[in-house]
Amino acid sequence: xxxxxxxxxxxxxxxxxxxxxxxxxxxxxxxxxxxxxxxxxxxxxxxxxxxxxxxxxxxxxxxxxxxxxxxxxxxxxxxxxxxxxxxxxxxxxxxxxxxxxxxxxxxxxxxxxxxxxxxxxxxxxxxxxxxxxxxxxxxxxxxxxxxxxxxxxxxxxxxxxxxxxxxxxxxxxxxxxxxxxxxxxxxxxxxxxxxxxxxxxxxxxxxxxxxxxxxxxxxxxxxxxx
Amino acid sequence: xxxxxxxxxxxxxxxxxxxxxxxxxxxxxxxxxxxxxxxxxxxxxxxxxxxxxxxxxxxxxxxxxxxxxxxxxxxxxxxxxxxxxxxxxxxxxxxxxxxxxxxxxxxxxxxxxxxxxxxxxxxxxxxxxxxxxxxxxxxxxxxxxxxxxxxxxxxxxxxxxxxxxxxxxxxxxxxxxxxxxxxxxxxxxxxxxxxxxxxxxxxxxx
Numbered sequence: 001x002x003x004x005x006x007x008x009x010x011x012x013x014x015x016x017x018x019x020x021x022x023x024x025x026x027x028x029x030x031x032x033x034x035x036x037x038x039x040x041x042x043x044x045x046x047x048x049x050x051x052x053x054x055x056x057x058x059x060x061x062x063x064x065x066x067x068x069x070x071x072x073x074x075x076x077x078x079x080x081x082x083x084x085x086x087x088x089x090x091x092x093x094x095x096x097x098x099x100x101x102x103x104x105x106x107x108x109x110x111x112x113x114x115x116x117x118x119x120x121x122x123x124x125x126x127x128x129x130x131x132x133x134x135x136x137x138x139x140x141x142x143x144x145x146x147x148x149x150x151x152x153x154x155x156x157x158x159x160x161x162x163x164x165x166x167x168x169x170x171x172x173x174x175x176x177x178x179x180x181x182x183x184x185x186x187x188x189x190x191x192x193x194x195x196x197x198x199x200x201x202x203x204x205x206x207x208x209x210x211x212x213x214x215x216x217x218x219x220x221x222x223x224x225x226x
Numbered sequence: 227x228x229x230x231x232x233x234x235x236x237x238x239x240x241x242x243x244x245x246x247x248x249x250x251x252x253x254x255x256x257x258x259x260x261x262x263x264x265x266x267x268x269x270x271x272x273x274x275x276x277x278x279x280x281x282x283x284x285x286x287x288x289x290x291x292x293x294x295x296x297x298x299x300x301x302x303x304x305x306x307x308x309x310x311x312x313x314x315x316x317x318x319x320x321x322x323x324x325x326x327x328x329x330x331x332x333x334x335x336x337x338x339x340x341x342x343x344x345x346x347x348x349x350x351x352x353x354x355x356x357x358x359x360x361x362x363x364x365x366x367x368x369x370x371x372x373x374x375x376x377x378x379x380x381x382x383x384x385x386x387x388x389x390x391x392x393x394x395x396x397x398x399x400x401x402x403x404x405x406x407x408x409x410x411x412x413x414x415x416x417x418x419x420x421x422x423x424x425x426x427x428x429x430x431x432x
Contacts, residue, residue: 001327009324013310013317020312020353068310072321074286075308075369078300079325 006081010089014065018097024064028057029101033108040112044186047113051125051182052175054105055132055157058098062136063149065090066210077218086218087211091133098129116187123192124181127199131174134206141213174202236261237297237377237408238283244291245278251431252278255292258426262376262406265399265421267413270428276412277305279428280379283410299326301375305382305412307366311355315341315365318354319372326373333372340368343398345391360386367395378402378409396421 018025036050043049069090076086106125110118136153143149156173163170165183170176177198184190236259245253252275260266268276281287283294284302309318316334323333342348344364347357354362363386370380384395396418402409403423411422419425 001324001329006324009321013313013321016317017310017312068312071306071308072310075302075304076322076325078284078286078302079322079373080327081325 003082003085006085007088007092010081010086011092012089014069014090015093015096017068018061018065018093021064025061028060029105031056031060032105036105036109036112047109047115047121047186048179048182049161050105050109051121051128052157052161052179054102054125054128055135055160055175056153057101058094058129058132059136059139059153059157060150061097062090062094062133063140063143063146063153065094066137066140067143067146067149073214073218083215083218084211087137087207087214090137091207094133094137095130098133099126102126102129113186115185117185120181120185120192123196124178124185127178127181127196128175131178131199131203131206134203134210135174138206138210138213141210141217174206177202236295238379238410239295240279240283240292241294242292243279243282243289243294245275245282245287245289247278253282253289253428254431256428257292258283258410260377260408260410262408263403264423265403265409265411266424266426267411267416267419267422268426268428269413269416271430274428274430276428277381280381280410280412284379296377298376299373301370301373301378303367303370303378303380303383305385307362309354309362309365309369312353314351314353315346315357315368316351318365318369322369322372328373337368337372340371341365344368344394345388358386360388360391363387364391374405376407378407380410381412382414383411384413384415 032050032053035053036046039046039049073086077083102125106122110121115121139149139152143152157175160170160173160175160179165176165180177195180190180195181192184192238260240256240258243253243256244251256279258279268279270276278287282289284300319333319337320330323330323337341364344367346364346368347361350357350361354365367380367383370378384392387395399409399421416425
């Protein structure tokens with residue numbers, strides 16, 4: 001069986017697990033809608049707030065996927081999986097989920113807020129989804145338990161939402177570039193291409209961190225094969 | 227401490243293994259060799275390091291001292307049932323089988339055979355979270371047996387088993403011996419000690 005086939009089987013099982021978390025999925029999908037809905041009536045920043053809050057959905061799903069798999073990751077590595085295969089399988093299915101939820105959510109915001117650049121709004125929300133999955137996988141690989149992981153996620157996204165994009169700390173956070181794209185969609189000035197590339201680079205950096213953490217945990221083969 | 231040696235060519239060999247957690251030494255200078263067709267039971271008080279030794283032998287923990295050599299693939303059955311609540315037994319068989327390069331059909335047929343022999347509820351297609359503790363443990367063990375690994379490391383493998391499954395397990399132990407596998411079983415129950423080649427006791431390290 002090829003490496004790609006192992007990744008696909010891992011993705012299939014991660015997908016089955018994900019769809020069986022129906023209540024959690026509904027809550028995760030409803031959360032950014034609630035943020036957007038709460039701000040839409042009175043705040044010009046509703047698109048920004050809602051768009052960045054998408055991170056709660058996709059990062060949350062990634063955290064649950066990473067942490068629930070810990071019970072079997074060691075055994076799967078013993079069975080023959082490489083840590084990168086386990087990670088890629090999860091990444092594949094979570095990104096599919098994230099892109100779909102982001103598209104749906106972007107559509108709601110385009111209809112609800114009539115932005116100056118609807119395409120940029122869709123792009124901004126999709127970039128949040130793109131970065132959010134590896135962010136969740138990295139946090140899930142680092143945190144010891146679900147509570148700590150969720151607190152880290154809430155902390156990072158919460159700080160992101162409470163800072164102006166011009167502040168230095170905001171610029172260091174993972175969802176800064178997608179947020180700038182969302183600002184552009186409302187008529188603000190932002191170098192769209194640069195922000196898109198920065199988001200993609202951040203996503204790859206987070207994925208590399210998640211791979212390193214998982215590899216460190218599973219890759220310590222302390223035995224010699226004779 | 228020397229926990230045992232074998233005259234047969236060992237499939238599993240741990241030499242002078244030591245492990246500390248925090249300031250406490252859990253294992254100190256433990257050696258264990260298990261040959262093909264040999265079954266060893268590891269016993270000892272709580273905290274004697276049985277599970278730690280098994281995890282080191284499986285390569286899941288790095289020893290602070292010593293080394294482990296294994297000839298062939300390892301089938302490992304952890305004490306805490308290592309399965310996913312939101313997958314079915316069949317999902318697990320396919321997932322674990324893929325790691326061993328087993329096609330889906332073969333993983334399912336081989337896995338079903340082990341599950342049937344252990345008395346897993348016939349036709350059970352539900353999620354693992356809905357299974358009884360005994361059924362989960364049977365799946366846990368069946369996953370360790372998948373792919374016929376020559377080295378089996380089983381940590382309390384019959385927890386929650388009913389009488390029939392327990393008897394079936396020990397019949398399997400005899401079959402594994404005939405198949406020239408090296409088997410290490412961690413248990414507190416010594417009722418079946420006559421069916422194994424050696425009983426190795428680990429003492430709490432002071």
